[in-house]
Amino acid sequence: MFHAYGVLAVALSCATALCFAGGYVLQYHEAHEAPDRLFLSPRMLIELARHRIWVAGIVVMMIGNGLQAAALAVGSLAVVEPILCTALLFALPLSAAWRREKLSRRDWVGALAVCLGLGLLLGVGSPSIGRPSMPQSEWILVTLAAWGAALSCVAIGKRCVSPAPRAAFVGGAAGILAGLQDALTHYCLHQMSAHGFFSLSLSWIPYVQVAAGVYAVSLMQSAYKAGPLTAGLPPIAVGEPIVGMLIGVIALNEHLNASTAALTFEVIGGLVMVAGTWTLCRSPLVLGRNHPSRIAQEALAQGRVAVAQLEAKLQPVKAAATRRPGWTRARLATLQAVSTYLVFRRK
Numbered sequence: 001m002f003h004a005y006g007v008l009a010v011a012l013s014c015a016t017a018l019c020f021a022g023g024y025v026l027q028y029h030e031a032h033e034a035p036d037r038l039f040l041s042p043r044m045l046i047e048l049a050r051h052r053i054w055v056a057g058i059v060v061m062m063i064g065n066g067l068q069a070a071a072l073a074v075g076s077l078a079v080v081e082p083i084l085c086t087a088l089l090f091a092l093p094l095s096a097a098w099r100r101e102k103l104s105r106r107d108w109v110g111a112l113a114v115c116l117g118l119g120l121l122l123g124v125g126s127p128s129i130g131r132p133s134m135p136q137s138e139w140i141l142v143t144l145a146a147w148g149a150a151l152s153c154v155a156i157g158k159r160c161v162s163p164a165p166r167a168a169f170v171g172g173a174a175g176i177l178a179g180l181q182d183a184l185t186h187y188c189l190h191q192m193s194a195h196g197f198f199s200l201s202l203s204w205i206p207y208v209q210v211a212a213g214v215y216a217v218s219l220m221q222s223a224y225k226a227g228p229l230t231a232g233l234p235p236i237a238v239g240e241p242i243v244g245m246l247i248g249v250i251a252l253n254e255h256l257n258a259s260t261a262a263l264t265f266e267v268i269g270g271l272v273m274v275a276g277t278w279t280l281c282r283s284p285l286v287l288g289r290n291h292p293s294r295i296a297q298e299a300l301a302q303g304r305v306a307v308a309q310l311e312a313k314l315q316p317v318k319a320a321a322t323r324r325p326g327w328t329r330a331r332l333a334t335l336q337a338v339s340t341y342l343v344f345r346r347k
Contacts, residue, residue, distance in 0.1 A: 009075025012067050013083035019064025021090035024233070026057030031224035040158065040170070040222045048221060058217075065185075065213075072186045073193075077248025078256065081182060081241035082121055085114055085273055088237055088280040106279060113276025120269025125256040133187055134251055142251050143208055146180040146243065149173075154219070163227030171223035171232040175239020177216035182244040183251075184209035234278050 030051045031044075038044040048054045071080045089111050096103055103111075150173040157169030184205055192200045200206055223232035248254040256266060 006075060006079065009071045009079055010083065012071035013075070013080045014086065016064045016068040016071060016080075017084055017087040018090045019060050019067060020084065020087040021094055023057045023061035023064065024087065024091050025094050026053050026060065027221070028224040028233075030054035030057075031221040034221070034225050036225075039225055040154065040219075042218055044221050044225070045218055061217075068182065069185050069189060072182065073189045076254045077183060077186055077244050077252065078125070078254040079122065081179070081244035081248065082118055082273070084241045084244075085118065085237060085277050088277055089114060092280060110276045110279030113272050113279065115276075117269045117271070117273025117276060120265050121273060124262050124265040124269065131253050133190055138251060139187070139205060142183070142247060143180065146176055146247075147212075150176040150180075150219075157226070164231040165227075167223045167227030167232035168235055170219055170226055172235035172239050174216045174219035174223055175236045176243050177212045177219065178236070178240035179243025179245075179247065181209055181212045181216060182240065183247040184212065186248075186252075238274055238277050 030048055030053055034044055034047055038047055068080065068084075092103060092107055092111065153169045153173035153176065157166045157173070160166040160169060188200060188206050188209060191203065191205075220236055223236065226232060249256065256262070
């Protein structure tokens with residue numbers, strides 16, 4: 001892993017994560033404001049294409065895909081995919097600079113967890129390059145399994161009533177297809193270098209790769225729209241590297257250090273990295289000031305303050321009602337309801 005090609009793969013993967021971070025920051029601010037009728041509809045991409053900020057996010061992510069392809073050309077999936085989790089490490093300072101905010105202690109803890117987990121996974125695991133390809137029948141099984149899992153997540157998400165589970169399942173489907181796209185990109189690069197572009201164009205795999213990438217992007221926007229980003233982003237940010245790494249290790253025979261002690265540290269590193277990524281996804285810098293979940297939280301807090309102020313103002317009225325028999329409970333309840341309406345209307 002530490003030879004020249006391994007160092008180049010790591011550098012290119014970090015650059016990829018940086019581009020993906022910029023894409024996350026630029027895209028979700030536009031996607032969550034899309035009309036509800038476009039949820040899980042391909043027309044959402046057409047609608048969002050009219051917004052310059054979203055288009056800029058897509059361009060940045062396309063640059064990241066190019067850098068990722070270059071990383072996969074010189075490195076293995078087991079090396080490249082885990083580094084993609086560091087995208088949130090770049091997303092936080094980008095978002096902080098944009099909003100002129102400071103990173104909180106929770107943000108630093110999440111970032112440190114991602115770095116430590118990644119260091120354990122790559123340092124102790126020492127991933128090795130496996131076979132560059134596998135028989136077509138095995139690729140068909142891997143592709144059908146990934147698409148089946150993704151479509152199952154979409155079907156479950158459509159039936160969810162609560163926004164958070166809906167966003168989580170749709171985001172998970174996007175992460176699965178993105179991980180499949182990474183594995184297919186690895187195959188296409190090898191085939192093109194070995195047999196040329198014309199031979200690759202006669203295969204079904206590059207077309208499935210493009211379809212998986214386009215549908216993954218569409219599902220990402222629907223996940224941003226479906227519910228809070230704290231539910232939709234973690235499955236995307238974690239699902240892609242996990243699925244890509246699993247395909248590399250299980251299907252392409254990319255090996256990790258298999259000793260008992262090494263496996264223990266690898267599992268710990270993976271869990272710490274996932275926990276840190278989940279923490280970063282829930283950062284206020286990732287959510288944004290105008291995200292619906294933050295607006296709802298602020299509105300709830302303001303409502304509680306208004307109710308407390310109203311209760312304080314109604315204390316003399318309640319005391320007077322106990323001394324005057326003419327003040328019935330019905331009149332007091334009516335007065336309280338009208339006062340509450342006026343307070344919230346003012347807010």
